[in-house]
Amino acid sequence: MIESVFRKMTQEEIDVEGIKDIKMVHVYDLTGAKGPEQKYGITAVLLNYGDNKQLNYTENDHCFNSFVNKIFEAYNSSENKEMIIMDGTTRQILEAGEIPRHDTILDKYYNAEKLENPVLVNDASLSLRFEPFVEYLLSGLYKTMGTDVEVIDRKCGWRGAGSILYKVGKTNHRVVFKAFQVNESTVSIKVNGCLSANGDIIINLVFYNNEMTFSYRSISEAIEGSGSFTFNKESLREMQQIKKNGKQIFYDVNLYANPLNEDNAPMSEEASNDSFLIQQWLEVTGLKAHFPEAVPCAIYSLPFGMDYILYNENDINEQVDVKIYSCAYLWRDAAYADVRGWSEIKSQQTGLTLKNEEFRIINLSNKRGLVQNTFLSGTGSRYKQELEGKYVINGRKSE
Secondary structure, three states: OOHHHOOOOOHHHHHHHOOOOEEEEEEEEOOOOOOOOOOOOOEEEEEEEOOOEEEEEEOOOOOHHHHHHHHHHHHHOOOOHHHOEOOHHHHHHHHHOOOOOOHHHHHHHHOOOOEOOOOOOHHHHHHHHHHHHHHHHHHHHHHHOOOOEEEEEEEEOHHHEEEEEEEEOOEEEEEEEEEEEOOOOEEEEEEEOOOOOOOEEEEEEEEOOOEEEEEEEEOOOOEEEEEEEEEOOOEEEEEEEEEEOOEEEEEEEEEEEOOOOOOOOOOOHHHHHHHHHHHHHHHHHOHHHHOOOOOOOEEEEOOOOOEEEEEEEEEEOOOEEEEEEEEEEEEHHHOEEEEEEEEEEEEOOOOOEEEEEEEEEEEEEOOOOEEEEEEOOOOOHHHHHHOOOOEEEEEEOOO
8 A cells, every 4th residue: 555645634734725814914034134135034924814813834834835825815805905914015025916927828718618527637647757757766776776777668558557677787677666646746656676576665756836856765675765856047956865774875966057048158959959849849739828928048858758947027116026937847758748837026125035826737638639738726816716627628739
C-alpha cells in the first residue's frame, strides 16, 4: 500500500478555507526592513476575522500563498471594506489586488462552451511525463553508488504505468513504476526494482508556480533524498542531497544562467533550437494564447523531458509595483502543459510583496489532436465563478 498517495487537508488548510468576515489585516516584515531597495526579511500577515478568530503566517509557511489568496478573495467580496482595520501600506496592497489581471489571457475561455466533465483523462499522460524523471533519478542514484548504467529499453503504459530496462555491468535489470496524481500539484511514483531486484522507492514531486521539488525514500535500500529546481528570470537553481543509512553521501547546489538573458553570453545553438521548438509547440497546441505577445523572459529545458517557460510584465505607479507573470511546465512528448498565471504586488513605500490573482490551466492533447483545457483552483471572482472546475475543448491542433 502506498500511504503517501492518500492525503487529507491539514488543520491549517481547513482554517484558511474558513476565512470570511475580515475584521483586521496587517502585512509586515518579520525581521525588520532596512529600505525599499534593499533585501527584506520574511513577509508575514496577521489576520483577525469572524468571531474573534486570528491567523498569523509567514512566507515560509507552506499554506502562506493560499492564506494570502483567501484574504484577497474575502477582502474583494466585502461590502464594507472601509470598516476593516489596516494600515495604509496593507490597504494599498489589497486595493491593487482587486484589479483582474489576467482577463486578456482568459477572455476567449469566458465566451467558450464550458463542460462539467472531462473528455480527455489527465492520468493517461502520467507515464509519458514521468518516465524520464524516474530514469533520470535512478540513473543518478546508480552513479552515486559507483555503478555506471545504460538504458536499453523503456515502455510507457496506460494511467501512469511503465518500465525501464537498464544494463548494469553485464546484467540486464528491469524497473517497473506506477505514477499517481495525489492532488492538483503533487505526483507520487512507486518504483519496484530500484537498485536491486527487490528494491523499492517512493518518489513525491510537487509543482509550485516557480519551483519544482522532489523527495524520495527507499526502505529496502536505506536511501532517502530530496531536491528542487527553482526558476526565475535571472537563473535556475538546482539543489540535491542524498542520504544512505542516515548519513549524507551527496549534496550539491548548481546555478544555471537564463539562456535568454541579454546580460549573458549569446545563446548556444542547442538553447536557441530548444527555444524555437518550444515556441513552435506553443503555436501548434494553441497554448500561445495563454501568454502575452512579448517574447518569454526565461526558458529552461531540464534533463528529464520537461521545459519551463516564463513571461512577465510590469505595472508601476506611485504606491505599488504589480508584476504580472505567466508560466508553463511543458512536457512536449506527452502533449501536456501546466499553465499558470499570478501577480506579485509590491509596496513602493516598504518593499513588502504579496502574490495574488492566480489561475491554473491544464492543457492536454490526444493523438487525434483534440485539445482540452482544464481550469484548476485560482483567485479572482470571475475566474472562480465562470472557469474554475470547468473544461473547454479547443478543437484540433493544426497539422
